Amino acid sequence: MIQRLVFADVASAVACTTITLNGFTVPAGETLKLNLASGTKVTMAGDILFGNKSWAGPLFSMSGTGITFDGQGHKFDDGGPFYWDGLGGNGGIQKPDPMMNIGGSGTIENVRVVNSPERAWAISNNAPMTLTGVTVDNSQGDAPNANSAGKPAGANTDGFDVVGNNISILKSTVHNQDDCLAINGGTNIVFSGNSCTNSHGISVGSIGSDATVSGVVISGNTIINNVQGLRIKTKATATGSTVSNITFTGNTATGCTEFGVLIDQSYPATLGTPGTGVILSDVNFGAPATSISVGSSAKRVAVNCGVGSCTGTWNWANLEVSGGVAGSITNFAGITGFSE
Structure with a gap:
């Protein structure tokens, strides 16, 4: 079991089958990658933030078979206001997209994604996957900002983009602009x-x-x-x-x-x-x-x-x-x- 995991520990921790993610900040321009062993259980014990940088992303990537991911109500805060300009992927500053790039199979529950630069979740899979009690909160992007020419600052902020088979998304909440x-x-x-x-x-x-x-x-x-x-x-x-x-x-x-x-x-x-x-x-x-x-x-x-x-x-x-x-x-x- 990995406890008090910080970003520097991630590369070695993915060999384990029980992982606890404590709160930390992912350096700007880096992807938090969890390429997990079959049957791994991941639990969040704190919020995860991302440094701001104009780049392609994604910010978070997870794959594996039979994964259990429990956010325990913690959040991934993606720094959307740094990127938002009312244009999304149609121009302006390059924005990391998607925020959460998910493959494989298993369950994801009780996790919040806040202020995604563009799409929040991009989901593909190789076996059944269920997401329950997930929150996407891009409500801050409803208002214009100095770069959005009077339009809502958030754009192309899809909640869930799905390509795959046997996928269920249940009892979740999305506030966004796409x-x-x-x-x-x-x-x-x-x-x-x-x-x-x-x-x-x-x-x-x-x-x-x-x-x-x-x-x-x-x-x-x-x-x-x-x-x-x-x-x-x-x-x-x-x-x-x-x-x-x-x-x-x-x-x-x-x-x-x-x-x-x-x-x-x-x-x-x-x-x-x-x-x-x-x-x-x-x-x-x-x-x-x-x-x-x-x-x-x-x-x-x-x-x-x-x-x-x-x-x-x-x-x-x-x-x-x-x-x-x-x-x-x-x-x-x-x-x-x-x-x-």
Whole structure:
């Protein structure tokens, strides 16, 4: 067992199967790397801070099979205000991205990520992985700063970016300025009992070429003051991809500013000319009902499919949307049980 572990000890400590991380500061421009032995248990006993430097990142990297990581409520503080300029990855100072780069399998629980420069969590895996009780707090990025030209300082601060199979994210909280969840590929993905505030909503996508997404369950989440509530976005130029068996149940969204539900095959445009290279099927709203309210100028539902690329019958009988104005449904007549 390694006790009172500091940054200088990490390289040798990863050979152990029980590791305690005490509070320390990771030097600027360094990655805290935990390439762990199978079955390792990691426990945090203090907060971990990161020195500030413009570089590519990531700031934290962890891999291994059957890992147990318990943050015990401690935080990774990533120094976002040093980097934030309202541009995210689209310009300005180079920002370390992602903050938390996670591979392998196991469980992660009770950990906070504060002020990520761009994306907070990027998750891939080789076996089942479950995250529970995770907090992403980029609320400080809501306000403009001296470098953001009046825009929110935080940008591209996705909560969870996911590519992988058999991933569950449960009972977690995100306050950020981009997607709360973005699923970019994978099967058997569950996002349940979470809270998303001030984000771009819960998203499948953006989906590019040669990607498969299937068996996604989005259930029991609370979505507050987001741009969109629920979204599927596929790139207009994508080819050879499929998105299928997507189920939304028991979600509640309030204060959506642009869309309640948006299915759009024209990304990065919004309701532009849709592509046809991603086939969408079996997008359903199951019981209990999902309830969404939108702002006065927001569209309740908009569906923008490429010709022939949305297929089958989609049961939306358990979708309830109020407020705002009706959107359009383009190139698809397969939605049943719902009308605006």
